[in-house]
Amino acid sequence: MSTKTDFGPPNYKDLLPPVVEQNYGQWKFHERLKPGLLRHVADSGAELYTVRVGSPRLVSTDWIRDVCAIADLYCDGYVRFTSRHNLEFLVSDKDKVEPLMAFLRTQGYSIGGTGHAISNPVHTQGWIHCHTPATDASGIVKAVMDDLHEYFVDTKLPAYCRISLACCLNMCGAVHCSDIAILGIHRKPPKINHEIVQAKCEIPNVIAACPTGAIRPDPKNKSLTVNEDRCMYCGNCYTMCPGMPLADPIGDGVSIWVGGKISSARTPPKFSRLVIPFLPNHPPRWPEVTSAVRNIVEVWASHAHKHERMGEWIERIGWERFFDLSGIPFEVQLIDDFTLASETFRSTPTFKW
Amino acid sequence: MSETPMLDELEQGPWPSFVTEMKRAAEKKEAARDLINQLERSYVDRIGHWKHGGIVGVKGYGGGVIGRYSDLPEEFPAVAEFHTFRVNQPSGWFYTTEKLRQLCDVWDKHGSGLTNMHGATGDIILLGAPTSALQPCFDDLAEIGFDLGGSGSDMRTPSCCVGPGRCEYACIDTLDILYDVTMEYQNELHRPMFPYKSKIKISGCANDCVAAVPRSDIAIIGTWRDQIQVDQAAVAQYAAEGFDITGEVIALCPTKCMEYDAAAGTLHIEDSECNRCMHCLNLMSKALRIGKERGATILVGGKAPIVHGAMLSHVIVPFMKMEPPYTEFKELLEKIWDWWDENGKMRERLGELINRLGMRTFLKAVDLPPAPQMIRIPRANPYYFWDPEEVK
Numbered sequence: 001m002s003t004k005t006d007f008g009p010p011n012y013k014d015l016l017p018p019v020v021e022q023n024y025g026q027w028k029f030h031e032r033l034k035p036g037l038l039r040h041v042a043d044s045g046a047e048l049y050t051v052r053v054g055s056p057r058l059v060s061t062d063w064i065r066d067v068c069a070i071a072d073l074y075c076d077g078y079v080r081f082t083s084r085h086n087l088e089f090l091v092s093d094k095d096k097v098e099p100l101m102a103f104l105r106t107q108g109y110s111i112g113g114t115g116h117a118i119s120n121p122v123h124t125q126g127w128i129h130c131h132t133p134a135t136d137a138s139g140i141v142k143a144v145m146d147d148l149h150e151y152f153v154d155t156k157l158p159a160y161c162r163i164s165l166a167c168c169l170n171m172c173g174a175v176h177c178s179d180i181a182i183l184g185i186h187r188k189p190p191k192i193n194h195e196i197v198q199a200k201c202e203i204p205n206v207i208a209a210c211p212t213g214a215i216r217p218d219p220k221n222k223s224l225t226v227n228e229d230r231c232m233y234c235g236n237c238y239t240m241c242p243g244m245p246l247a248d249p250i251g252d253g254v255s256i257w258v259g260g261k262i263s264s265a266r267t268p269p270k271f272s273r274l275v276i277p278f279l280p281n282h283p284p285r286w287p288e289v290t291s292a293v294r295n296i297v298e299v300w301a302s303h304a305h306k307h308e309r310m311g312e313w314i315e316r317i318g319w320e321r322f323f324d325l326s327g328i329p330f331e332v333q334l335i336d337d338f339t340l341a342s343e344t345f346r347s348t349p350t351f352k353w
Numbered sequence: 354m355s356e357t358p359m360l361d362e363l364e365q366g367p368w369p370s371f372v373t374e375m376k377r378a379a380e381k382k383e384a385a386r387d388l389i390n391q392l393e394r395s396y397v398d399r400i401g402h403w404k405h406g407g408i409v410g411v412k413g414y415g416g417g418v419i420g421r422y423s424d425l426p427e428e429f430p431a432v433a434e435f436h437t438f439r440v441n442q443p444s445g446w447f448y449t450t451e452k453l454r455q456l457c458d459v460w461d462k463h464g465s466g467l468t469n470m471h472g473a474t475g476d477i478i479l480l481g482a483p484t485s486a487l488q489p490c491f492d493d494l495a496e497i498g499f500d501l502g503g504s505g506s507d508m509r510t511p512s513c514c515v516g517p518g519r520c521e522y523a524c525i526d527t528l529d530i531l532y533d534v535t536m537e538y539q540n541e542l543h544r545p546m547f548p549y550k551s552k553i554k555i556s557g558c559a560n561d562c563v564a565a566v567p568r569s570d571i572a573i574i575g576t577w578r579d580q581i582q583v584d585q586a587a588v589a590q591y592a593a594e595g596f597d598i599t600g601e602v603i604a605l606c607p608t609k610c611m612e613y614d615a616a617a618g619t620l621h622i623e624d625s626e627c628n629r630c631m632h633c634l635n636l637m638s639k640a641l642r643i644g645k646e647r648g649a650t651i652l653v654g655g656k657a658p659i660v661h662g663a664m665l666s667h668v669i670v671p672f673m674k675m676e677p678p679y680t681e682f683k684e685l686l687e688k689i690w691d692w693w694d695e696n697g698k699m700r701e702r703l704g705e706l707i708n709r710l711g712m713r714t715f716l717k718a719v720d721l722p723p724a725p726q727m728i729r730i731p732r733a734n735p736y737y738f739w740d741p742e743e744v745k
Contacts, residue, residue: 001609003411003412003413003488003491003492003495003496005412005413005414005495005500005543006500006540006543007495007498007500007538007539008441008500008532008535008536009441009442009443009444009499009500009532009535009540010443010452010498011443011532012443012444012445012447012518012528012531012532014449015443015447015448015449015452016447017447018516020447020518020519024517024518025517025523025526025672027517027519027520027521027523028519028521028639028642029521029638029639030521030638031638031639032529038585040519040520040521048519049595050519051692053369055369055371055470056368056369056370056373056374057371057469057470057471057472058371058374058375058467058468058469059371059374059467059468059469060374060375060377060378060385060466060467060468061460061461061466061468062374062377062378062466062469062471063374063377064453064454064456064457064468065454065457067450067453068450068453068454069450071450072450077449077450077451078447078449078450079448079450079453080445080446080447080515081446081448081470081471081560082446082515083421083446083475083514083562083563083564085469085470085471090519104444106618108369110367110368110369111371112673122471125471126401127392127395127396127400127401128371128388128392128480129403129435129437129480129481130401130403131403131404131405131421132401133401133708136392136395136396138371139363139396142363142366142368142370142371142372143363143366145368146365146366146367146368149366149367149409151367152368159354159481164555166657169657169659170657170659171657171658171659171663172472172473172474172657173473174564174567174568174657175471175657176567176658176663177564177566177665205492205700207700208698208699208700209660209700211630211660211661211662214579230539234658234659236659236660238405239659240700242404242405245405247400247401248400248578249398249399252399252400253488255369258696259571262561262564262566263428263559263561263631264559264560264561264566264630264631265559265560265630265631266605266606266630267607269561269566269567269665271663271665278625281399282362282397283359283396283399284359284362285363289512306601307601307605307632307636338662339661339662340662344502
């Protein structure tokens with residue numbers, strides 16, 4: 001058999017529910033009827049109900065088959081997934097909505113993630129399947145969402161809160177613009193294995209990969225040296241060269257960043273900012289991480305105005321007030337010393353005590 | 354006693370458990386069982402147990418399969434080779450159950466039975482197959498019409514929001530643009546030939562549900578340039594139902610281009626001052642609709658930190674019509690790729706190259722006129738260039 005190539009993904013036109021096909025581009029408005037339930041109405045008057053449920057993202061084919069069986073019963077065989085890895089049952093028969101939601105509850109699905117809620121955290125592979133992680137991904141997400149489950153299944157927050165996790169600085173998830181970002185970090189420089197460097201690495205490429213210029217050639221050993229005072233453990237050299245591993249049980253852990261935003265609604269997109277430089281890896285439930293995240297969520301929820309995202313709230317009250325209200329100690333690592341650091345320094349004596 | 358007490362703990366609690374999913378797969382697949390055992394070991398050791406890299410693939414393609422090898426193959430032989438397929442998702446992640454079951458059948462036959470629905474870039478991730486299974490698995494995927502996505506220094510699998518499929522804010526046909534662009538650039542998707550990865554993401558409005566601005570080298574964001582359509586009767590209905598139009602909408606409008614006359618029950622928008630941020634439409638979707646003259650803003654340069662720091666995409670085309678076959682966009686995309694391919698160093702993303710050589714050089718190379726919409730604020734330093742042709 002000769003394999004065909006370059007035929008592309010399945011054509012979406014063959015996968016749309018009839019109500020979508022008939023009202024394509026003609027949607028008039030939507031409303032959030034209750035947590036996890038949306039109603040979209042088209043100009044034609046046609047309705048589409050969406051029931052959103054959380055997913056662990058790492059799922060078995062059995063889970064997919066379960067979902068298919070449910071979608072056959074209630075959704076004429078159509079489902080979709082969201083950009084935050086939620087699952088959506090698309091129901092065109094109004095009478096099937098409540099029975100579907102009741103059935104999903106009996107099966108233990110978490111219905112929610114709509115409106116002013118904490119949606120499904122975007123996350124990476126972690127120890128399950130990545131070669132450069134500084135922490136696990138699925139385990140922390142599970143622990144955090146078990147703890148914050150009430151905010152997924154309800155809409156009692158001031159605004160959306162997007163939590164994301166990346167297990168290293170490569171950031172396979174969009175964590176750098178999240179309301180709360182959990183980011184795996186290393187704290188020890190690479191341990192150079194000269195034999196592997198000699199055998200497997202392109203030395204100029206490894207030198208070029210270092211953002212701080214900490215790597216120099218070591219002609220005597222036909223290898224490399226690292227100026228450890230300049231290394232900030234980004235792991236780029238290891239990505240280029242397997243002879244420079246830096247994972248370490250003591251050095252590795254988690255940092256917490258807050259106030260990022262993707263949407264341009266009201267205010268432009270923002271980067272998340274570092275507020276906790278290090279928390280240890282304590283599997284299986286990472287208690288230091290779950291309590292730090294809950295604290296940040298609750299301080300924001302109890303102080304922000306309606307519709308005010310984490311970053312918008314902090315900009316209004318000022319970062320010094322954020323540290324005051326959250327009780328998070330201000331550590332020297334929070335002060336930028338990379339290339340555009342001075343843009344983050346305060347140039348006015350107008351601040352709060 | 355269980356051999357995986359830490360992972361067992363993560364079957365407790367209300368959030369759906371990935372451990373339960375791994376155990377379900379492990380009932381049928383030895384690889385899934387060894388994956389659990391190796392992960393438990395990582396939880397004990399507090400360190401990952403996958404080796405660095407390894408090049409694997411299928412015939413005719415340079416990407417789409419990620420090589421993964423255990424560093425404890427003697428203890429966990431069933432994951433000694435545990436490679437990943439990135440499978441190109443359909444636009445907007447719409448599926449029929451028939452299509453999903455076909456996918457499950459193929460993956461149950463060849464792989465671990467574990468997947469990510471979906472990966473961070475948007476692909477379907479089929480997690481874990483030995484080297485010998487790769488080509489037969491791809492052959493079967495091809496039979497059911499699923500092609501591979503991108504990996505390495507290629508066009509990565511583009512993604513888009515739900516768009517006109519189910520959203521009244523869709524200013525452009527995100528699903529069709531995605532399918533069209535993906536089909537047009539199959540070679541760029543499947544055969545790494547660029548300095549580094551190149552990501553394209555398409556959002557139908559400024560809410561940016563696929564994070565195009567932070568995450569893509571080339572972002573297409575739907576917008577309009579005429580007036581927001583106002584249904585005053587529906588505005589009055591919001592007020593009658595007790596919705597606080599002044600407090601929740603007018604007061605939060607970033608450009609203060611709106612007024613609400615509570616006595617008359619009417620809303621006035623000074624559209625020329627509106628920056629189309631979507632806040633009012635998000636809150637009053639029954640009364641406000643996007644304008645009729647629709648298109649997209651094109652932004653470039655977004656990326657995560659590696660190598661020289663995270664960047665947000667920035668505007669290079671304030672407004673472009675987006676109608677099939679999207680010729681204007683494709684011509685621009687090809688000019689951008691050509692310039693980047695010509696000038697980019699190894700592992701230099703588009704945004705980093707623009708930073709290094711300057712927006713002036715970039716705009717000239719891709720033949721775009723400067724516009725104030727491209728910047729937040731003009732420069733504050735006097736270090737700028739002139740072309741000798743301009744000094745006469």
